[in-house]
Amino acid sequence: MSKSLLGIEQIQELLPHRYPILLVDRILELGEDHILGEKLVSSNEPVLRGHFPGRPVFPGVLLLEALAQTACIWAIRQRAGSPSLQPALLGIDNARFRRPVVPGDVVQLHVHLERQRGTMYRFRGEARVEGELAADAKIMAAFVPWEESN
Numbered sequence: 001m002s003k004s005l006l007g008i009e010q011i012q013e014l015l016p017h018r019y020p021i022l023l024v025d026r027i028l029e030l031g032e033d034h035i036l037g038e039k040l041v042s043s044n045e046p047v048l049r050g051h052f053p054g055r056p057v058f059p060g061v062l063l064l065e066a067l068a069q070t071a072c073i074w075a076i077r078q079r080a081g082s083p084s085l086q087p088a089l090l091g092i093d094n095a096r097f098r099r100p101v102v103p104g105d106v107v108q109l110h111v112h113l114e115r116q117r118g119t120m121y122r123f124r125g126e127a128r129v130e131g132e133l134a135a136d137a138k139i140m141a142a143f144v145p146w147e148e149s150n
Helices: 008-014 060-078
Strands: 026-030 034-040 085-097 106-117 120-129 132-145
Touching: 008 026, 008 060, 026 060, 034 060, 060 085, 060 106, 060 120, 060 132, 106 132
Parallel strands: none
Antiparallel strands: 026 034, 034 106, 085 132, 106 120, 120 132
8 A cells, every 4th residue: 555645634625626526535745846645436436327338438528637646746835825816727728538438446646837927827747557657737836816815
């Protein structure tokens, strides 16, 4: 079992996401310009009931969301700032899906900072299973005003 730097409780303190859309289970590394997270894909994932019956495949768009959430964790940890500012996804470029992700897979979420300008960030993300590339993309995010609504 991998030793976690941040567990689910610490991740929930950083991100506003909650089950079933919180897609990062733990953070293993947090460096100056990179972060490594993990998503444990369970056969109990609600989305797998319909994607696809009899041959469950974790949706590629959710792999991209997991990479984006991992990038946001890095940005929040690097930027000690106001809780009224939260990172928001601005865009995904050059997304490619290389192999299916299925129940039982442990997806490693490798995210590297490519550029930061002010409150805007560009990352390169790779989702890997047992070292094999499953998906990759460029991720753009920025800190924006955040007000919680009831």
